[in-house]
Amino acid sequence: SLTIGIAGLPNVGKSTxxxxxxxxxxxxxxxxxxxxxPNIGIVxxxxxxxxxxxxxxHSAKTVPATVSFVDIAGIVRGASEGxxxxxxxxxxxxxxxxxxxxxxxxxxxNVVHVDGRVDPLDDxxxxxxxxxxxxxxxxxxxxxxxxxxxxxxxxxxxxxxTAEAALAILEEGKTLSAHGGDLDPDxxxxxxxxxxxxxxxxxxxxxDGLADADMQAKLRASVAPAEAIFLDAKFESELVELEAxxxxxxLESTGQEESGLDQLARVGFDTLGLQTFLTAxxxxxxxxxxxxxxxAPKAAGVIHTDFERGFIKAEIVSYEDLxxxxxxxxxxxxxxxxxEGKDYVMEDGDVVEFRSxx
Ligand code: GDP
Numbered sequence: 539s540l541t542i543g544i545a546g547l548p549n550v551g552k553s554t555x556x557x558x559x560x561x562x563x564x565x566x567x568x569x570x571x572x573x574x575x576p577n578i579g580i581v582x583x584x585x586x587x588x589x590x591x592x593x594x595x596h597s598a599k600t601v602p603a604t605v606s607f608v609d610i611a612g613i614v615r616g617a618s619e620g621x622x623x624x625x626x627x628x629x630x631x632x633x634x635x636x637x638x639x640x641x642x643x644x645x646x647x648n649v650v651h652v653d654g655r656v657d658p659l660d661d662x663x664x665x666x667x668x669x670x671x672x673x674x675x676x677x678x679x680x681x682x683x684x685x686x687x688x689x690x691x692x693x694x695x696x697x698x699x700t701a702e703a704a705l706a707i708l709e710e711g712k713t714l715s716a717h718g719g720d721l722d723p724d725x726x727x728x729x730x731x732x733x734x735x736x737x738x739x740x741x742x743x744x745x746d747g748l749a750d751a752d753m754q755a756k757l758r759a760s761v762a763p764a765e766a767i768f769l770d771a772k773f774e775s776e777l778v779e780l781e782a783x784x785x786x787x788x789l790e791s792t793g794q795e796e797s798g799l800d801q802l803a804r805v806g807f808d809t810l811g812l813q814t815f816l817t818a819x820x821x822x823x824x825x826x827x828x829x830x831x832x833x834a835p836k837a838a839g840v841i842h843t844d845f846e847r848g849f850i851k852a853e854i855v856s857y858e859d860l861x862x863x864x865x866x867x868x869x870x871x872x873x874x875x876x877x878e879g880k881d882y883v884m885e886d887g888d889v890v891e892f893r894s895x896x
Contacts, residue, residue, distance in 0.1 A: 539606055539827075540606070540635040540636075540810045540811075540812065541578070541606040541607065541608045541633075541634050541635055542605065542606065542607050542608070542634060542635065542636045542637070542638050542738070542806045542809070542810065543607075543608050543610045543630065543631050543633075543634030543636070543637050543638065544556050544559075544607055544608065544609055544610055544638050544640060545610045545627075545631060545637055545638065545639055545640070545665065546639055546640035546641055546661070546665065547641070547642075547661050547664065547665060549642070549649060549651060550640050550641055550642035550661070550742055551640060551642060551644070551742040551771035551772070552609070552640045553609075554742075554771040554772055554774075554775055555640060555740065555742065555769075555771040555774065555775075556579060556607065556609045557775055558771065558774045558775040558777075558778050558799055559579035559581055559607050559799065559802075560579040561775070561778040561779065562579070562581045562582070562778045562799055563579050563580050563581060577608055577609040578606060578607070578608050578609075579606070579607040579608075579609075580604045580605070580606050580607075581604065581605055581607070581799065581803050582602040582603070582604055582605075582803070583602050583603040583604060583605055583803050583804065583807050583814070583825065584602075584796070584800040584803060584804060585602055585603070585814070585825050587816065587825075587857050587887070588600050588601075588602055588816070588823050588824075588825055590861060591816060591818040591823035591857075591860075591889070592818075592823040594818070594860075594861075594864070594865070595818045595819055595820060595823055596820060597818065597819065597820060597821065597822050597823040598820065598821055598822065599821065599822040599823075599824075600822065600823050600824075601822050601823070601824040601825070602824075602825050603807070603812075603814045603825040603826065603827045604827075605803045605806050605807045605810075607638070607806070608630070608633075608634055610627060610630045610631055610634065628672050628732070631669075631732055632730055632732060634735065635735065635736075635810055636735055636736040636737070636738065636806065636809050636810055637732075637735050637736070637737050637738070638737075638738045638739075638740055638802070638806065639662060639665060639737055639738070639739050639740065640740045640742055640771075641658040641661045641662055641739065641740070641741055641742065642656055642658065642661065642742055643656065643658045643741040643742060643743040643744075643747050643753075643757070643768075644656070644742055644743050644744040644747065644770070645744070646744070658741055658757060659757070659760055662739065662760075662761070666713060666733075667711070669713070669732045669733050670708050670711060670712075670713060670733055672732060673704075673708050673714070673731045673732055673733050674705065674708045674709065676729065676730065676731060677701055677704060677705045677708070677729060677731070678705070680701065680729060681698070681701055681702070681705075684697055684698050684701055685698055696722065696725060697725055697728075700721050700722055700725040700726065701729065703720075703721055704718060704721060704726065704729070704731070708733065713733035713737075714726065714731060714733045714734040715733055715734055715735060715736060715737060715764075716763075716764075718733075718734060736764070736809045736810070736811075737761075737764045738764060738765050738766075738767065738802070738805055738806060738809050739757075739761045739764055739765070739766045739767070740766075740767045740768075740769060740798075740802065741754075741757055741766060741767070741768045741769075742769065742770070742771045743768050743769070743770060744770055745770070745792070747768060747770075748768060748769075748770060748792065748793075748794065749793070754766070754768050765805045765808075765809065767798060767801050767802055767805060768798075769797075769798025769799075769801070769802070770798065771798075773792070773798075774797060774798045774799050776788075777789065777797055777799075778799065785797070811829055811830050812827055812828070812829060812830065813827075813828060813829070813830050813884070813886045814826060814827055814828070814886065815828060815837055815884050815886075815887075815888045815889075815890050816857060816887070816888065816889045816890065817841070817889070817890055817891070818889060826840050826841060827840065828840055828884060831883060832883070832884050833880065833881060833882060833883055833884065834849065834852040834854075834878050834879070834880060834881075834882040834883075834884060834890075834892075835849040835880050836884075837852070837884050837890065837892075838852065838892045841892065845892055849880055849892070850893045851877050851878065851879060851892075851893045852877075852878045852882065852890050852891070852892050852893070853875055853876070853877060853878075853890070853891040853892075853893065854875070854876050854878050854882075854888050854889065854890050854891075855869045855874050855875045855876070855888075855889050856874075856885070856887055856888065856889070857887040857888075857889055858887065859872075859874040860874075860889050866891075
C-alpha cells in the first residue's frame with residue numbers, strides 16, 4: 539500500500555507528530571493484512587459518512603479506510619553528500635510515495651533550532667535543496683549508461699532526452715513535482731527520483747501560530763499548489779490520549795474545527811491519489827480504498843480478487859441520495875440505484891453492491 543514519509547530537519551517536532559500518529563493507529567484486528575511495524579503509523583481516514591451508514595444499517599462494525607505514514611530519519615545539510623544519516627535518509631525517502639515535510643514554526647526558546655533561528659521557509663529550502671542535489675547525482679550517475687543503451691538501441695531515445703530535461707530543471711534549483719509536468723511520467727518513474735514525489739507541508743506551530751491567519755496565508759501561498767497544514771504537534775500528541783468526546787471538547791476550546799492529525803490523514807490520502815467507495819450492511823459499514831479514476835471492476839477487486847474477474851454489474855447509489863431517501867429499498871423504488879457496467883469510473887461517495895458471476 540502507498541505510504542507518506544514524514545521528513546524534515548532535526549528538532550522540528552517530527553517524532554512528536556509521528557508518536558501521535560502511532561497512538562492514533564487503528565486496531566490491527568480490523569486490518570489483518572497490515573503488518574504493524576514500529577516505524578509505520580496507520581491511521582483512520584476521517585469520514586463522518588460512515589457513522590451515518592452505521593446507524594442506518596445497524597452495522598455491527600464500522601471500518602474506515604486508512605492512511606499509512608512512515609517515519610524517516612532527520613535530514614541534515616549535506617545529506618546528498620552522504621554525511622551522517624544522509625544515505626539512510628535518502629534510501630527511506632525513495633521508498634515513500636509522498637513526502638510530508640515537517641517544519642518548525644513554533645518559537646520555544648527551550649528547543650534549539652539546528653540553524654539557530656525559526657524560519658520555516660528557509661528550512662523548506664534547505665531540505666528541498668538536498669533533495670534536488672541528490673536527484674542531480676542520481677541522474678548524472680545513470681546518464682552515461684542510458685546514452686550507451688540508446689546507442690546500442692536497447693532503449694528509446696526518449697529516455698535520455700527526458701533524463702536531460704529533468705537534469706536541466708533540477709540544475710535551475712527547481713523540483714520535478716512543481717516543474718516537470720511536461721515530462722513523461724512513466725519514464726521519470728524509472729529514474730527513482732525524489733523531487734518527483736508529491737509534497738505536503740506541515741507547519742508545526744503554537745497557539746499564536748494557529749490563530750495567525752496572515753502568517754498562515756503567507757506560508758500557504760509560498761508552498762502552493764502543494765497543501766499546507768498548520769498544527770501543534772505537542773497539542774496533537776495530548777489530544778490522541780483523550781476519549782473521543784473529551785478530545786472534541788478540547789479541540790473546540792481552541793477554536794479548531796478538525797484535529798491536525800485528521801487534516802493530515804485527509805490531505806495525505808488525497809495527495810496519494812486515493813479515494814474511497816462505501817459498502818454498508820448489517821455486518822459492517824466500510825470505506826474501501828481505490829485510486830482516483832479506477833473503474834467498477836477494479837473497485838470490486840479490492841473487496842475480493844475473484845470479484846474483479848467475475849464482475850458483472852455494480853449497483854450504485856450516491857451517499858447523498860441514500861441519506862435523503864433513508865434506505866436502499868427507497869433508493870431503488872425512486873430509481874436512484876443505478877446499474878453500472880465494467881467501464882464505470884467510481885466516484886467518491888458511491889455506495890455499492892457488486893454482482894459477480896462467482
Ligand atoms: P524531531 O527531531 O524533529 O523528531 O523533533 P522532536 O519531536 O523530538 O521535538 C524536538 C523538541 O521540540 C522536543 O523537545 C519536543 O518536545 C519539542 N516540540 C515538538 N513539537 C513542539 C511544539 O509543537 N511546541 C513546542 N513548544 N515544542 C515542541
